[in-house]
Amino acid sequence: MRFIHVKNRRMFDGLFNLLANNIDVILFFSIVYVKLISYEKSISSGYMDKSVIFPIAASILILISFSFLFKEKNRTSFLYIVDIVLSAILVADLMYYRYFKDITTVAAIRNAKLLQGVSSSVGSVASAKDLYYFLDLFILLPLGRIYKKRRKNSKPLPKRILSFLIIFALGIGINAGVFYRVSKEQPTLLTAMSNRIYLTNMIGNIDFHLVDSYNYINNAVKNSKDLPEERVKDIKAFLQKNNSSTEESNFKGIGEGKNLIVIQVEALQGFVINQKVNGQEITPNLNKWVNKCMYFDNYYYQVAGGNTSDAELMSNNSLYPAQSGAAYYTYSGNKYDSLAAALKDKNYYTAALHGNSEGFWNRNVMYKAQSFDDFFGEHSFNVDEKIGLGLSDKSFLNQSLEKMKNFKQPYYSFLVTLTSHFPYEAVDKYGDFNVGEYEGTFIGKYLKAIHYTDAQLGKFLDNLEKDGIMQNSIIALYGDHFAIPKDNAQQLFKFENESSSDDYTWFKYQKVPLLLHFPNDEYAGVNHRYTCQMDLYPTLANMYNLPKNYMFGKDMLNGNSQKVIFRNGSFIDGQNLYVSWSNTYYDLKSGTKVNETEKLKKEKDEYTKELQYSDDLQNHNLISEFSQKK
Template sequence: MRFINAKKGKVFDGIFHLLFNNIDIILFCCIIYVKLMSYEKDISSGYLNKAVVFPIAASILILLSFSLLFKEKNRISFLYIVDIVISAILVTDLMYYRYFKDITTVAAIRNAKLLQGVSSSVGSVANAKDLYYFLDLFILLPLEKIYKRKKKSARPLIRRLVSFLVIFVVGIGMNAVVFYRVSKEQPTLLTAMSNRIYLTNIIGNVNFHLVDSYNYINTAIKNSKSLPEQRIKDIKAFLKENNNSTDETNFKGIGEGKNLIVIQVEALQGFVINQKVNGQEITPNLNRWVNKCLYFDNYFYQVAGGNTSDAELMSNNSVYPAQSGAAYYTYSGNKYDSLASALKDKNYYTAALHGNSEGFWNRNVMYKAQSFDDFFGEHSFNIDEKIGLGLSDRSFLNQSLEKMKKFKQPYYSFIVTLTSHFPFEAVDKYGSFNVGEYEGTFIGNYLKAIHYTDAQLGEFLDNLEKDGIMQNSIIALYGDHFAIPKDNAQQLFKFENESNNDYTWFKYQKVPLLLHFPNDQYAGVNHKYTCQMDLYPTLANMYNLPRKYMFGKDMLNGDSQKVIFRNGSFIDGENLYVSWSDTYYNMQTGAKVNETPKLKKEKDEYTKELQYSDDLLNHNLIEEFDNGGA
């Protein structure tokens, strides 16, 4: 009996010592798993893919394996540091997701200095519950020191190496299974990363960042080499076919000799047009001008990590935003076949005007790259009234008008407003706007800010008309991107009395586009599905400009209703494809649609189109084509 009890005691002692000597590993695995799963839940659109458990476990094993190379006390410190790093990455990703509805990438971090002016915007989406991701670090810190003092054993190097290899190989093997399955189901997803949220939902956060880092380094290496000749020919053939304009007869040459004034309005989202709050029109001036313009009410923004700068890039060049980060920073050394460049070739004076600092979004470099004659930034204006990020829209638009009166005609004036930028500091400026029950809410503050900007736009447009400038000008006015981020979608859906789902979310990702012609000609509403990529081709037809390297289509000719989003989602005129949930919806009814061979073909073709645009930017192909390449 004594022998049996002694044996049991040894077993219990063995189990105790095993657990005690590895409690740091056990705690690490449990804590990181809970954090990674919590993150997945936070970015999932109402549905958590349970299969993500497998790749999360694999990534934890890979991280853990490296700790096994250290002696026990150093292992504890290593695991604690990894916990800190993972927690910081998760919270950063969550804040980025709430604001941009995207996942942080290496390229986005490279462009972080361009986001300094909107740090209050991104920082404001921080949530008190984010501290949850750091809570364990404060609890474990004193326990870590006590545990280190108690630990005596140190395993020999050979055992540590064997342990590392076994755990590492198991983790890599599990990941290989996951990546193989993903590559079979969606062949380009891991390389193009066109659908980052969906990818994160199926491979986990740690794996996503490993894949992103690998792709970033791999792309940098590949971009240092030439593209295969056949790939260049394929891109050139696609662009040639896409830019074939033989059938475009509507509005052909209507703008020749006339000034072009393009106004990009900060965060002007489509739902505010002809909408009221508390019995008052939100945008009474734009509502009035809608009736004097050709109004596109299904015009979608397509911005990505470059936000406002992406809207500028597409509107002026008809190329897609960068796969990651901001094209205005990454590709500022490229040659562009821009709207400003094409109009300059027709003896137009070209100028860009914006009330923020010249270096913000690298505009001082990018406007030169796009062949603008002049850029009037912050230092070109009297900063007599600041709201939010810079010069108020009221002062900016008034001063811009005075500058335009002195421009040599014909001219192209590209005007970018600022005051309605989040965090909406135009609230209650120049008279209160009563938003009723939405007072003090995110959407309520936005409605006040856009109401202010609407008043300034109304005065600006009225002055253009009064001063006779409109008689010899065509005006395009549009919003650059969303105002209400995904994190505040519930407020938008409540305001619009809509249900919260992916279809409804996309339905509201529209910005207004108003085209005004002299004497209010062609006023009416165009219901075609169109997008920012289509503005330049449309203006090119109106101004008889050559079309060579555009990915968009003329909105006033043809029957194309293609809208491709940077994350891989798309609209084909009848259906909506939501990339992060891999789901199709009927655009009219909102009902889910099963994938057909036709839809699968469209998905593959549109993914290829995004890749063609990436290749064009990555390899500066416009310069090569103009020099006779391929």
């Protein structure tokens, strides 16, 4: 009996010593696990794959395994430093998600210098709740010092290596099983990463960043080599089929010899059109012009990490945004078969105009790459009124009009506005637009900002008409991207009296207006067809009788395509909406969920392949190769 008691006592002492000697490891695992789960809930939008607990635990075990290579005192310091780094990454990821609705990638970090000037935007998505991720660091610092002082013994190196190998193997083994499951359920997800939020919800934050880093390095190595000839042939065949003329010839050549004026409006989201607040029209000027234009009310933005620059890329080239980061930076050395280049071949003068610094989003390089004759940036204007990031829309549009009057005709003018830029705080002192109960709220600030920009656009369009410029011009005006980020979705839903807040409801509002104006207000009316930014260039190409060679979009006024593919893998096919991050289908009319069919699965696979084709085309500068072989 005494022997059993002694044996139990030794077992208890052994277990106690094991726990006491590894309290730093246990605390690290527990704290980091809670942080990672909290992060997953923040980006899950109501959907979180519960099996993510396994890769999260596995990734923490892998990090812990390396700590066993250190002596115990240094091990505690190592874990503390890793905790700091992970906390900083999680907070940065949350801020990035709130602004871009996406997950931070290596390519996005490389492009961080392009975000100069939007520190107020980044700051505005920071939250006091984010301090939660750092609270433990202040508590653990003094405890860690006490713990290290009391530690006297240190395991010999062979035992530490054995501990490292066992824990590392356990973590790798769990992850291998998870990755195998993901690769079976979504065959291209780990490599194409077309749906980063969904992927993160399946494998966790740490594993996502490891996969992203691996893919970034792997792609850099692969892209330094030539694509297999079969792959190049597949891409060429796809483009030839996609750009073949439709049987119809609506609006064919209607714009030949006419000026083209394209206006990309900062953060002009569709829900403000013909909408009121506190009894006042939010966009009274655009509402007037909607009735004088061909108005597309189901026109979707498709931007990714490049935001405004992505909208420019798609509208002028009909190429998808970069898989990660900004194409305006990553592919600035490529050859482009752009709208400006095609019009230059028809003796058009081409100019881009924007009231921000020339280097912002690498525009000074990219406009040259797209064959614009001139770029009128901040230094080409008299900066007599600055609001927010740069020259006010009022001054920019007035000065742009004076410049355009002196352009050699026919010309293509591409104008990008600025004042209604997130976070919409810069125009409070300009105008007295009363937003009623929304005063001081995020959406209230946006309504004021876009009301200001609407007034300037109204004056600009009225002056184009008054000066007779419209008589010989076709005008396209559209919004570049969302105005209300996902973390403020509830304010938008409340404003729109939406009782539901599911993904289908969210997508209903991810539209931007597209207005096409023809001389004498011809062809005015509403077009309900599902279209997107990728479709603008093919449509204009038909109007101006331009060649179509390397476009991924379709003509909005010919054919019957209603395809809208988003960079994250979501898509619309005219009847259904696929939400990639929850792997869910919705009926577009009713909003009810539908089961995946063979037809829908085939569409999903085809659209994923289309995104990969666009990536390959840009990664390997294939337009240059194709054009040389003509």
